[in-house]
Amino acid sequence: MPVETRREEIRKIHRKYRFFYEMLGGAVVLVISVFIGAAAFSAENVDYRMNLFTEGMSIVATVFMINRWYSHRERESLKRRLIREAGSRSHDIAISAVEWMEREGWLRGEDGLLKGANLTGARLRRARLEGANLEGAELDFADLRGAGLQKAKLNGVNLFMADLRNCLLKDADLCGANLYEAKLRRAALPGANMESINGVDVDMSNTSLLGTVLKDADLKIADLQGAFLWETDFTGANLLSAKLANVEEAKLAVWERATLSRVDLRAIDLEKANMKGAILRYADLRNANLAGTNLENADLYGAYLQNANVRFWTLETESYISDVQDTIRSDVTRTTYPETNFVGARLPDGTYFTENMDTSELKRFVFPTDERFGYTLEKIKAIRR
Numbered sequence: 001m002p003v004e005t006r007r008e009e010i011r012k013i014h015r016k017y018r019f020f021y022e023m024l025g026g027a028v029v030l031v032i033s034v035f036i037g038a039a040a041f042s043a044e045n046v047d048y049r050m051n052l053f054t055e056g057m058s059i060v061a062t063v064f065m066i067n068r069w070y071s072h073r074e075r076e077s078l079k080r081r082l083i084r085e086a087g088s089r090s091h092d093i094a095i096s097a098v099e100w101m102e103r104e105g106w107l108r109g110e111d112g113l114l115k116g117a118n119l120t121g122a123r124l125r126r127a128r129l130e131g132a133n134l135e136g137a138e139l140d141f142a143d144l145r146g147a148g149l150q151k152a153k154l155n156g157v158n159l160f161m162a163d164l165r166n167c168l169l170k171d172a173d174l175c176g177a178n179l180y181e182a183k184l185r186r187a188a189l190p191g192a193n194m195e196s197i198n199g200v201d202v203d204m205s206n207t208s209l210l211g212t213v214l215k216d217a218d219l220k221i222a223d224l225q226g227a228f229l230w231e232t233d234f235t236g237a238n239l240l241s242a243k244l245a246n247v248e249e250a251k252l253a254v255w256e257r258a259t260l261s262r263v264d265l266r267a268i269d270l271e272k273a274n275m276k277g278a279i280l281r282y283a284d285l286r287n288a289n290l291a292g293t294n295l296e297n298a299d300l301y302g303a304y305l306q307n308a309n310v311r312f313w314t315l316e317t318e319s320y321i322s323d324v325q326d327t328i329r330s331d332v333t334r335t336t337y338p339e340t341n342f343v344g345a346r347l348p349d350g351t352y353f354t355e356n357m358d359t360s361e362l363k364r365f366v367f368p369t370d371e372r373f374g375y376t377l378e379k380i381k382a383i384r385r
Contacts, residue, residue: 079106083117091123091143098127107132112153140178155193205243234258244268282384290340297344302383305348305365306373310340348380 085097098107106113112133119139126146133153140160148168155175164184171191178198185203190210199219206226216236223243229250238259247268254274261281265288272292282302289309342353348365364372365380 079113082106083113086114086124087117087119087122089121089123091125094123095125095127098124098129102128109133115153229253239263292339294341295345296341298342299346300348301346301350302380303348304380306368306377308366310362310366349376349383 088094116136167187195215257277267287364376
């Protein structure tokens, strides 16, 4: 272990058990004083002078220890008062308490004062809580509009119906947080960890989720309209009936095994997105950009795909053949492939796309000009009823 790391650990221990070390120091001073007195007054009148010295040092040590005891009690009392005030319904009182904690260095680390605190309904608008430890705190109905929560620890926190509009949550840890019906409109969450959150009916419209991790998140009927979803990780997330209209960008996003049933994905840019094993039943993918998208083993039963950008490309293979007169002629073979990977996917009409299937089978779902499109569309509409 590096020397600096070891020193930092020692300093943390000293800060945590500061009162104990102060009391221990006072006791040590008292014991040493007794031995000094015994050595200094070993001559005549030893009893009187030694007793006098010992009594004097005892008084000094007692006063010191009592003083430290009261200082400790006052400090602990102040901490409790600041926690209460941080949860105040008065904005000025709550902000003042947070600022005091910041000055004292009591917001961060494992011993952060707001860890597990009851801050229900707190008025913390525009609060500076960068790196604060709010793990397991109760912040339901709290007003955190415009607050700075970069790198804050919010794992397991209760933010039921909390207002976090315009919040800065870059690299924050919200793993397992309860965001049921919370408001995060226009919030910035790039790089945040939101794995396994309860985000049912959460408002994350126009939110920046660049590189945000939302693995196994419950986002049923969540509002993600206009959100920025570049490289966002929705692996295993449940977005049943979520609102994703006018999403600004979703390139390279990961939707592997995600549930997107009945989701409106019209005109969304999903170029090179990973949707392997995604459930897209009854989803609307009309005019979506699916160029290079991986839909391997996805379930597209009852989904609309008309005018989606699938991009077919043709591979030409030229071979040379000689006939019985030894005349050499060339033979060109053209094979069409979709740029989107549908291998193993369940198609909108219930059939499955296999590796050996003719790719022209996909055109009946995509191109209105295909002679089979009208019949296929009627079949899909019947499935969706």
